[in-house]
Each structure stands twice: as C-alpha cells, then as structure tokens.
Amino acid sequence: MGYLDCFHVDAALLKSKKLFLFDMDGTINQEDVLIPGAKELLEEIQSVGSRFVFITNNSSKSVRDYIEKMRRLGISTNTDHFFTAGQATALYLREYHVDALIYCMGTHSFREELRSYGLRITEVPNAGAKVVVVGFDTELTSEKIRNTCEMLTEDVAYIATNPDLACPVSFGFIPDCGAICRMIACAVGKEPIFIGKPSRIMVDAVAEKFQIPLADIVVVGDRLYTDIATGLNAGVDTVCVLTGEATLDDIRDGDIRPTFTLNSVNDLYRALTV
Secondary structure: OEOOOOOOOOOOOHHHHEEEEEEOEEEOOOOOEOOHHHHHHHHHHHOOOOOEOOOOOOOOOHHHHHHHHHHOOOOOOOOEEEHHHHHHHHHHHHHHHOOOEEEEOOOOOHHHHHHHHOOOOOOOOOOOOOEEEEEOOOOHHHHHHHHHHHHHHOOOEEEEOOOOOOEEOOOOOEEOOHHHHHHHHHOOOOOOEEEEOOOHHHHHHHHHHHHHOHHEEEEEOOOOOHHHHHHHHOOEEEEOOOOOOOOOOHHOOOOOOEEEOOOOOOOOHHHOOO
C-alpha cells in the first residue's frame, strides 16, 4: 500500500490504465452532490481514450435511474457506464433460478430491473416462491421485514445483493443491505449468499465485455471490504479514497491493502493530469 502524493510520486501506473471501475456512493458522489473533481476526472479519462464504468453495490436504483441521476449531476452516461449489484444478482438468478418464483424485498426500481431479465418476481408472501432476494431497500417498511422473515421460515434459497453494512449519505451513514440482512438474521437465524462486491464477478464481467486485460484495470472505491477487496480478488490495482467509509487507520491497521490511498477522486484527477 502506498500513499500517492500527486505532486511528488510518478503516476505512470495509473496513467497506463485503460479501464477505471468506480464505486459511486462515497467515491464519486454523496447522495445528490458530486465530490469535487469527479466530473473533471471522468472527462479526463475519456479524453485520453480510456473507459470508466460504475460498479456499484447500491441496488436501490436501476441503471436507468442511475443514468438520470448522473444527468442531473452534469455527467453524460449510458448503459455501458454501469454494472450494478442489481444486474449481477439478476444474472445469477437467471443462471440458477430462472424458472422459480422469486420473492423480493427491495425498491420498486430493483424489482423492475429483475423483471427486465425475464425473472418472475413477487413482493407479497407466497408459498410458491422458492427464492428470497433482499436488496438495499430505501423504501423499507416493517411490513416488508415481517413478510421477508415469514418467507425465510420456508425451505427457500436466500440471496442478497451486497454485504455493505452502511451507505454514505450527506450527514454520515444509513444501514445498507448487509445491515438489513443482519437484522433479519437476528430474527430467523439465516444468512444469505451475497452476490455483489467483494466478488470479482463485476470486474470480470466488465473486463470481458470491453476485452480489456486485468493489468489495464483499476478499481476505485471508499470501502475496504467491498471495493478494495473486489480489486484484490480480481487481481487488479486499487485506489482507496477517504471520502466515504475507510479511514487511514482502517488501512494501516487492517489486512486489506489498496495499491494507492488518496484523499479523494480529485487527487486521482491531479495524478492523471500532472
């Protein structure tokens, strides 16, 4: 792990990358506010012929929602710029449970995204459902929690989009999918299979789509046990920014070490343009 001082360290390694895989919450934006330097960084990456893709564990929004959100933030994107935990979960379900009725606890956008993959989705307790899926639900209610716990008393497969415990917001953090699943586990004693980061599936899927070697890819994120671990699991370089969950103490004291540590994506922008 090295601390990259953009004014004194050769940034040739980062300049050589052809694909930048960014986390979103806590890395590129805080809710509806861009982190300073984010827009300039994305424009710089594209101006030199490289690509950026957002690999977010936040399944509360569909890709269509994210494109609109980026538009509001002044960044032009299309479907090629995103690969979400929601999409990864849909692909997993389509491979292993394509014919099953699936009970989903998640946002309306998440349920519609799953349906767009041809999956049979219900949001009401149903004895015919063979799979329970839980996402980061920003529309969570006590009724949904009760229904999910009821479903998990049955002999069903249990899948969750991502293990993140906290989602960065403007004032700090709110419980993410991992925390929701811990709450459910306290009641029913069951743990899900998590699909999103830190699994390398998101890196591999994007690398294959654009035919870019792993050596030319870097993962940029704010969370060690998801973002940085994803890069390590995939065998690619990583940049940890300190605008979200991870702190310097976490990095120094932990066993998940990024290739570089930066204060923010603005430092990455400066490194690429020095």
